[in-house]
Amino acid sequence: MKNSTLLTTIFMLALATAATAATPQANWDEHCAKCHGADGKGQTKMGKKLGIRDLTDAKTQAEFTDVQALDAMQKGITDKKGKTSMKAIEGVPADELAAMVPFVRALKK
Template identity: 65%
Template structure:
């Protein structure tokens, strides 16, 4: 019985660490695409509502540093009237956020 429990614990641990370390592409799809779009252009319902800029445009990408991109994910963003525009991302780790930065840079067309 104890042995069986141990095995179950091991299986549970490996499943949770697997979903924890999702790669940047699937994190983008799960956490970012509903606003920014699969391709980063922001042509989604949410994107239009929030006035999202086109992340495939190098001029837009030049406007924020990697640190700012991280901060946007970690703490969220507010618009000029102080309203939350991009919510802080809560479901992924700091490392996963860092891994999303090169992914975002690679959206440039």
């Protein structure tokens, strides 16, 4: 009986955690930083391989619209050779993806 009470508590805790929306910072760290870098400069192993532009650079920021930024997250990006370079982000709710757009804009110095 004790064990099942503990299990129930753990389960409820897990549910509560899942229901809490992740912050843009948390989503960035989990879903974006491995390619774009924690600071958005793209100086990661993946970032260099994929030729990722510096998102802190005003010039880069001017090269895409908010809609394109959201599209990149929802549909992914295909390079000139037709290869997927940025995969569509999975497991992040639409409203949290939308919240990533201002976050990305705020990376600009």
